[in-house]
Structures are given as structure tokens and as C-alpha cells.
Amino acid sequence: MNLYENKRRWKYLLLIGAMVIAATSLWYTNFLVQGISKSERTRAEVWSQSFKKMFETDNQEMMDYLFTVKDSLVVPAIVTNEQDSILVYTALDSTKTYYKLDTDKKYDPRYFLRELASMKAQHEPIPLEMNGTINYVYYKDSFLLTQLRVFPYIQLTIISLFLMIAYLIFSSSRRREQNQVWVGLAKETAHQLGTPISALMAWIELLKDKFDAETDPLILQMENDVKRLEIVADRFSKIGSLPILTSHSVYDTINDFVDYFxxxxxxxxxxxxxxxxxxxxLLNIPLFDWVIENILKNAVNAIEGPGKISVNIVENIVKEQIFVDITDTGKGIPRSKFVTIFQPGFTTRKRGWGLGLSLTKRIIENYHNGQIFVKESEIGKGTTFRIIIKSSLNYVPTTS
Known part of the structure; x- marks a missing residue:
């Protein structure tokens, strides 16, 4: 399993673990809510019976006792008759049930209607027979129970936001550290390559002079390879710094590299x-060549046996863009991998590092202000990558 797949697997496992923890928390909270809800139902029933007995007894001591029981078991409740007329209420908002003494109206009827509708929506009523008629006791959840229903969602939301912010902070810090390591390693590599490359160039010049081989094809190929090494070293030296872009022919740049490759x-x-x-x-030739090289290498690796790689350059006049479509006749890419192939560490090769296309995307998007994506692909038939860069035909260089 490659680095990217292993990393994605751990992400899925952590996500599943978080979902299990959240589900367990919600289930347990719901279990507590159900228990408290049953308890409040019992309290409402006891309150109803206490209220009924108060009207059926003439014993003052029993009356006082029932008052005490009723008040200790109080829940927000409304007693209505069969016509939904409100007879009695308890534990409602006193600021809505009573107005100032200098007014004739002592209650807000809209508040009662809202509360009654809310109670009907929450629980089945408790029938209460009094004086030969059936009344109904409606009640709603206590403030504590309402909070308990909502609390786990608020808690999980706060924890999720905290973890998300912490993840973004640590990820950003980790990326900065990784970038510093890669930049340092790249620049050190460029520095280490400088000395042997200079020595090889000197040896080639010596061979030309000693054997009078200015036009020898083998030495010319050696010279081209050494120059290529110089370009590679130059690429590494540019990592971590903003490259200089100059106007170049896209066709000539790509054609020259294809001839070499x-x-x-x-x-x-x-x-x-x-x-x-x-x-x-506007291109930086060493870096843009690196992009073309990575895509062509992937195309070559995707072709098993005879095949063809085509590069087509098209102008989008309206948006002043240039499209570079690179098509191969390889084994193709599944649609599900169109985005993930650009992720660091993703590779289908046993000995691959999975950095080529990731670096390619960074060079095009960060350094050339362009885009790169899989335009189309079909398994067994081939793939087309599209690079979009800005045209510079109307570009006027600034002078200092």
C-alpha cells in the first residue's frame, strides 16, 4: 500500500472512530432523556391526581398534604375541558400570564395558545375525570430536560469546531516545516550537483580538444546530458523562491523538450x-520543462507496448489562455482518481514516490497562475491532461 493510500486509510479509520464516539454520546444522552421523560410523565400524572383529590376531599389536613405534593411535583402544565377551554395552568411564565394590576386584562391569550399547542405536540394528554366530566392535562418538558436534549449537539459542535481549528493550525505548521525541509534539501542537492557538473563539462571540453571531436555524436549527446543535469540543478535551486517568468513560444518550448525526451x-x-x-x-523554462517531463514520463509508464503521445496547443482567444492537451494511448485512469493523482504520496508504481504530479500541479498553479487537470480518460484507451496558462501576446514587460 502506497503512502497516499495508507494516509487515506487512517483518515477513514479516524473518521469512523469519531462517528462511533458521536453516535454513542447521542445514544446515551437519548437514553437519559427517555428516562427523565418517563419520570416527568409520572410526575405529571401524580400532579393530576393530587389536583383531582383536592376537589374531592373536605379534610383540611389532607388538603394541605395534597397542596404540598402538588407543588413538589410541579411541571409546566395546562388543564382544559373537552372544548379546549383552559381551566387551570401551572409553572408557566408569570410575565406572560399576569399583567400589571392597573389593567383589566390579566393574561396574554396568545401565549396560552402557543404553550397549549407546544404541549399537544410534545406529549399525549392525561385524561382527568372531575365532577362527571373529562378534562385533559397537557404538559411539556421541563427546562432541564429541554437542555439535556440539545446539549449533546451543542457539545459535539463545539468539540468539532475546536478539533477542526486545531487540525488546521497543526496542519499549517506541519506543512511549513515540511516545506522548509524540502526547500533546504533541494537547495543543498543543487549545491552538491554543481561541482561534479562543472567537472564533467571541463572533461568534455578536454575530450573535444584532445581527440578533435567537436562534431562527434557521442560527445554531443554527453554534452546534452550534462546540460540537462545543469537544468535539473537549476530546478532544485529555484524551489522555495519565486521564479522569474519571461515570454516564450509555447510550441517551441514543448517541441524542444519532446525532441530531447x-x-x-x-x-x-x-x-x-x-x-x-x-x-x-509567461514561462520559467526549467520549471515548465519539469512539468512536461513529469506528464510525459507518466504517459510512457502508462503505455504497455507500442503507443503514441500527442501534444496539442490551442488558443482560447476570449479568455487569452493557451490550452496544452497531452494525450497518451496508455491504460487510462479511473474517474475516481482524477483528483487524487495530484495528491502527494499517490502512486500506482511499486517504487514511485508519488511526488511528480503533485509538484507539477504546484508549478503550474503557484508559479504560472494556471491550471492542470485530467481532461478525460478511458480505461484501456488512454488519458488526456490539460494545462491552462495565460497568453502573453499582449504582454508588455516593465522597465525599471
Missing amino acids: SVRVSDKITFEVTGDQNQEA
Whole structure:
């Protein structure tokens, strides 16, 4: 299992664990709510019976006792007759049930109607027979029970926000540290390559002079490879700093690299560069070549046996953009992987690091203000990558 898949697996496991914890918390809270709800139902029933007995007894001591019991078991409740007329209420908001003494109206009827509707929606009424008629006791959850119903959701929301903020802070810090390590490693690599590259160039010049081999094809190829090493070292030295972009022909830049690259892969794979040859864009040649190299290498690895890699350059005049479509006849990419292939660590090769396309995306988006994505792909038939960069035909360089 590659690094990206392993990382994604752990994310799923942590997500499942968090969901289990949340579900367990909600289940247990609901269990407590159900228990308290049953208890409040019992209190409401006892309150109803105490209220009934108060009207049936003439014993003062029993009356006082029933008053005490009724008051100790109080819940927000309303007693109505069969016509829904309100007879008695208890534990409601006193600011809504009574007005100032200098007014004739002592209650807010709209408040009672709202409370009665709320009680009807929450619980079944408790029938109460008094003086040969059936009345109904409606009640609602206590303030404590209402809080308990809502509390776990508030708690989980706060915990989720805290974890999200902590994750973003630590991830940002970790990325900065990783970037510093990669930048330092890249620059040190460029520095270490500098000395042997200079020595190789000197040896090639010595071979030319000693054997009079200015036009020898083998030495010319060696010279090209050393120059390529110089470009690679230059790429590494540019990581972590803002590269300088200058206007270049997109067709010529890509065609020159394809000419270099094509002779270094299997002759069973053919290359073709087509499209508008006059379009220019602001490019950093070493970095843009790196992008093309990574995509072409992936295309070569995707082709099993004879195949073809095509590069087509098209201008979007309306948006002043240039489209570079790179198409191969390889094994294709599943649609579910169109986005994940650009993630660091994702690779389908046993010895791959999964950094090529991730670096490619960063070079295009961060350094060239462009876009790169999988335009289309079909399993067994091939893949097309699209690069979008800004045209520079109307670009006027600034002068200091």
C-alpha cells in the first residue's frame, strides 16, 4: 500500500472512530432523556391526581398534604375541558400570564395558545375525570430536560469546531516545516550537483580538444546530458523562491523538450506536437520543462507496448489562455482518481514516490497562475491532461 493510500486509510479509520464516539454520546444522552421523560410523565400524572383529590376531599389536613405534593411535583402544565377551554395552568411564565394590576386584562391569550399547542405536540394528554366530566392535562418538558436534549449537539459542535481549528493550525505548521525541509534539501542537492557538473563539462571540453571531436555524436549527446543535469540543478535551486517568468513560444518550448525526451525512451512510442506555433506565454523554462517531463514520463509508464503521445496547443482567444492537451494511448485512469493523482504520496508504481504530479500541479498553479487537470480518460484507451496558462501576446514587460 502506497503512502497516499495508507494516509487515506487512517483518515477513514479516524473518521469512523469519531462517528462511533458521536453516535454513542447521542445514544446515551437519548437514553437519559427517555428516562427523565418517563419520570416527568409520572410526575405529571401524580400532579393530576393530587389536583383531582383536592376537589374531592373536605379534610383540611389532607388538603394541605395534597397542596404540598402538588407543588413538589410541579411541571409546566395546562388543564382544559373537552372544548379546549383552559381551566387551570401551572409553572408557566408569570410575565406572560399576569399583567400589571392597573389593567383589566390579566393574561396574554396568545401565549396560552402557543404553550397549549407546544404541549399537544410534545406529549399525549392525561385524561382527568372531575365532577362527571373529562378534562385533559397537557404538559411539556421541563427546562432541564429541554437542555439535556440539545446539549449533546451543542457539545459535539463545539468539540468539532475546536478539533477542526486545531487540525488546521497543526496542519499549517506541519506543512511549513515540511516545506522548509524540502526547500533546504533541494537547495543543498543543487549545491552538491554543481561541482561534479562543472567537472564533467571541463572533461568534455578536454575530450573535444584532445581527440578533435567537436562534431562527434557521442560527445554531443554527453554534452546534452550534462546540460540537462545543469537544468535539473537549476530546478532544485529555484524551489522555495519565486521564479522569474519571461515570454516564450509555447510550441517551441514543448517541441524542444519532446525532441530531447523522445530519443531517451522506447522507439515503440511515437511523439507528435501539433497546434498553433505563434502562441506565447509567461514561462520559467526549467520549471515548465519539469512539468512536461513529469506528464510525459507518466504517459510512457502508462503505455504497455507500442503507443503514441500527442501534444496539442490551442488558443482560447476570449479568455487569452493557451490550452496544452497531452494525450497518451496508455491504460487510462479511473474517474475516481482524477483528483487524487495530484495528491502527494499517490502512486500506482511499486517504487514511485508519488511526488511528480503533485509538484507539477504546484508549478503550474503557484508559479504560472494556471491550471492542470485530467481532461478525460478511458480505461484501456488512454488519458488526456490539460494545462491552462495565460497568453502573453499582449504582454508588455516593465522597465525599471
